[in-house]
Amino acid sequence: MRRRTTTRRAAAVVAIGAAVFTLTAAVAMAAGNFPRGLMLLVCGLLVAVGAWEGVLRRGWARAGALAIGGTALGGGVLLLADEGFLRSLSLLALGTVVWHVAARAAFDTHVDLPPAERPQRPVLFINPRSGDGKAARYGLPEAARARGIEPVELLPGADLGTLVRTAVAEGADALAMAGGDGSQAVVAAVAAETGLPYACIPSGTRNHFALDLGVDRRDVVGALDAFVDGGERVVDLGEVNGRVFVNNVSLGVYAAAVHRPGYRAAKIRVLLRTLPEVVASRGHSPDLRWVTPGGRAKTGPAVILVGNGQYRLGGAAGAGSRPALDDGVLGITVLDPPSSSSSGPGGRLPWRQWSTPEFRVDASAPIPAGIDGEAAVLDPPVLFRVRPAVLRVRIAAHHPGASPSSVEPVGALAALRALVRIAAGHDPRRRAAADRSLPAGH
Numbered sequence: 001m002r003r004r005t006t007t008r009r010a011a012a013v014v015a016i017g018a019a020v021f022t023l024t025a026a027v028a029m030a031a032g033n034f035p036r037g038l039m040l041l042v043c044g045l046l047v048a049v050g051a052w053e054g055v056l057r058r059g060w061a062r063a064g065a066l067a068i069g070g071t072a073l074g075g076g077v078l079l080l081a082d083e084g085f086l087r088s089l090s091l092l093a094l095g096t097v098v099w100h101v102a103a104r105a106a107f108d109t110h111v112d113l114p115p116a117e118r119p120q121r122p123v124l125f126i127n128p129r130s131g132d133g134k135a136a137r138y139g140l141p142e143a144a145r146a147r148g149i150e151p152v153e154l155l156p157g158a159d160l161g162t163l164v165r166t167a168v169a170e171g172a173d174a175l176a177m178a179g180g181d182g183s184q185a186v187v188a189a190v191a192a193e194t195g196l197p198y199a200c201i202p203s204g205t206r207n208h209f210a211l212d213l214g215v216d217r218r219d220v221v222g223a224l225d226a227f228v229d230g231g232e233r234v235v236d237l238g239e240v241n242g243r244v245f246v247n248n249v250s251l252g253v254y255a256a257a258v259h260r261p262g263y264r265a266a267k268i269r270v271l272l273r274t275l276p277e278v279v280a281s282r283g284h285s286p287d288l289r290w291v292t293p294g295g296r297a298k299t300g301p302a303v304i305l306v307g308n309g310q311y312r313l314g315g316a317a318g319a320g321s322r323p324a325l326d327d328g329v330l331g332i333t334v335l336d337p338p339s340s341s342s343s344g345p346g347g348r349l350p351w352r353q354w355s356t357p358e359f360r361v362d363a364s365a366p367i368p369a370g371i372d373g374e375a376a377v378l379d380p381p382v383l384f385r386v387r388p389a390v391l392r393v394r395i396a397a398h399h400p401g402a403s404p405s406s407v408e409p410v411g412a413l414a415a416l417r418a419l420v421r422i423a424a425g426h427d428p429r430r431r432a433a434a435d436r437s438l439p440a441g442h
Helices: 002-032 036-056 059-083 086-106 140-146 160-169 181-194 208-213 222-227 253-259 268-282 412-423 428-436
Strands: 122-126 150-153 174-178 198-201 231-240 243-245 248-252 289-291 297-299 303-307 330-335 351-356 358-361 367-371 374-378 382-395
Touching: 002 086, 002 412, 086 412, 122 140, 122 160, 122 198, 140 150, 140 222, 160 174, 160 181, 174 181, 174 222, 181 198, 181 208, 181 231, 181 243, 181 382, 198 208, 198 222, 222 382, 231 248, 231 303, 289 358, 330 358, 330 382
Parallel strands: 122 150, 122 174, 174 198, 198 382
Antiparallel strands: 231 243, 231 382, 248 303, 248 367, 289 297, 303 330, 330 351, 358 382, 367 374
16 A cells, blocks of 8 residues: 555656646746747647646547647647757657656556455355356356355346345355346345445446446456455445435436437446437426425426436546545436526536435326436335445455546646645545535535
8 A cells, every 4th residue: 555655646746847847848948039939838838738638538538638739749840840949849748748647647546445354155146148248258157166256147037135135144254246237236235234245246238336446347357356355445325215226316308218229338427418319309307306405496307317426527537437435425416408598517408416415306206217227117205315334345456446536636726736635645535535525516
């Protein structure tokens, strides 16, 4: 743990030093070679901004930011190389590259979890149909036996909850699930109820819960090492009308999307891109009623998304994931129907977010819902609450152990503050948790 902290701290110091060097050099070169140096300064600033946004963004946003920085550098070379500025541009490029690489290293999400005692009778439940047969392709049953873990395969028609409780009654001292997030919720609920350690094996389609726990979704077999050399962390669970969920529950018109082909392949981070199509065809949900944190009664949302923890939306790094699963709150996201005058962070569909330990939605009829990606119908009133710190999660020592968005803040200034805190030896996750505790939404 100390070694990883030292490495992260050193990377933050290097990143800050490289940023100061690059900007100072650019200003000095511009002042000493005015007016031609002004072009160099502009190029330097564009390169720096592109590199920094490349740290804070993901996907196409990251690629675009880096492309802008690279284009600015290339343009500077073409415009200024014949004026004797090639050396200066090379220094700026070197400083920017060091800045980008070191900042990425400083925001590394790997954590060293407290070591946990190896269980004596761990049991792994396997859904062979999940993830298009991923468990069989990776040889999970054999890999489990090699680690002293008893595999139990779900047969057609079997009740997972009954199988898990039977295993506990027969002496299982640790529980793992290889399957989709709906199945993960069933096993996690029993593990929380009995106080047993639990491991999430990412053999489902998208494995959102595994991602936010810090399990490497590409390392299906390696996730079994959670019961061999794993560390332990304690996380929350969500509950809706008495049923446990690990990710989220969606109400409103988007709940209908869980019946669509390809829904399971969609990610939360593309919710704001795909939702307008659903809303345009289905309108809104006038019968849903809820109360804002300010005490105002509201009706007719497009979607209400209640998460076990708050989701990060937008184009920031880690978008579509939850920075934490141990804040003891539900994350509420309400998306309003589109209108000619509406605007907001989501573009076509305005949205608001806030956190709360409990939430209630009323209606005059049963409400279609998507619970961890599975279709359901809930009787009103729909009562949500968080079960704080109830699930003991084991994670393999070589897996990250934290969400992709656990360290990386949103916004350039927040990221700079985080770098300074890391360089000073502070844990950035503690500050991030404090920031998340601030009220949001309206």
